[in-house]
Amino acid sequence: MGVESFLQYMRDLYGKVNSSVLHATSSGSNSQQIAFMRQLQKDLKVEVASRLPLSNLKAVVFDIETTGFLPDKGDQIISIGAVKVEGCEILDEQFYTLVNADVEIPREISRLTGIETENLLDAPPLSDVLVQFFEFIKDDTLVAHHSSHEKSFMQSACWKSFKTPFKHRIVDTSFVFKIVEPKQRILTLEEWCEFSDIPVIDRHHALGDAKLTAILWCQYLQRVQQLGCRTLQDIYERLALR
Template identity: 60%
Template sequence: MRFPLIDMMRGIHGKINSTVGGQSSQQVAFLRQLQKEMKVEASMTIPLHELNVVVFDIETTGFFPDQGDEMISLGAVRVCGREIHENEVFYSLVRYEKNLSPEIERLTDITSDELKHAPYLSDVLIQFFEFVNGDTLVAHHANHEKSFLQNACWKLFRAPLKHRIIDTSFLYRIAEPKANMVRLEDFCEHNGIPVADRHHALGDAKLTAKLWCCYLSKIDELGCRTLSDIYERVAKL
């Protein structure tokens, strides 16, 4: 699926003059038009082995965007069916003017100095949505990512987040309803996926993508063929 304004934005994105908050009228118009053109419901009936998704992860200063916590990095990788496209990735740090806590610096290996020279969040989000290009989003325990994206879209662009975001928990709740795990690394180890680059947005996105593909195979054996099937199964749990 293509969006007319994306091609236009490729040409003008580098010429946009940021305002104090980083957003511009062109960016706001782009995102609002993108939201209007999305056909979110169409993804519900596409066979999962043909569904294009973008698996993503964010690193943040905390857990509560409405209390001032902010995104500091965003990473993503495209997955077509059960094939991870390792060469189709997105990654960016996000500008943060304050100093990170020592705990966050140790956890993410991101420094305060790096973030002071990083792109504004508005620029990062426009580039990210251009990369997504209308595909379904996937995240591990997606409420965290969803809350920050919703907050940012409304704060920066006065636009709601309309992208569908699928939580990986939907899949393993169907395939392994008795699984008593929460952490991404625990699920990876449980499924024989080597854990690397943990707490790096792109590294975690790649791990989540492998987990997504693994559980797609498991739910396929249980008769789940579309996102609609997944939602129906989860609703009955």
């Protein structure tokens, strides 16, 4: 599950994780995972990245597939895919897993994603997946297309699994789209890819969509820098003036 290596990362990064939390988490029970995740969220510093140069900003571009659109009505995450990016370069580091949501997947979702209920039976539970995912992203900035969907489900998942808030920053690709192409009213991922001459491959697969989003992010991040934005803070300030 990667908990021990995650703990070592936390020791190296923060140097102040409470020793009782570390000891408790290492034994692996759900209550101990809760204590660990609460400490992680407490120590997470989300503002540092806003001042870093975009040219070497470390980001994790991710996507989720879900049983629906309303986590507060019981819809669940069924897969997570992610790729790492540094500046405008897509790295070889990838993350993908199915999630045992312990629910029946609606037929229309199976047709869209190709994921059947039986595919999830041997997948890890949500709490394990979240620990694995946080180990993968560490303190990198998250990026997503139409990030409100990802954010709402991650908030619900963290609270459901660990009774802790989700504090990672998620940067929406629309931020850079609005600066580079202010007159465009394109919404969907495939439409942005077609507009940007990017072949649409593995659509509605979490890792496939993460890869498409990463290509878009790198392309438009380069263009937004050409327009004078040097940091995420510059992007936010430029958007505020629109």
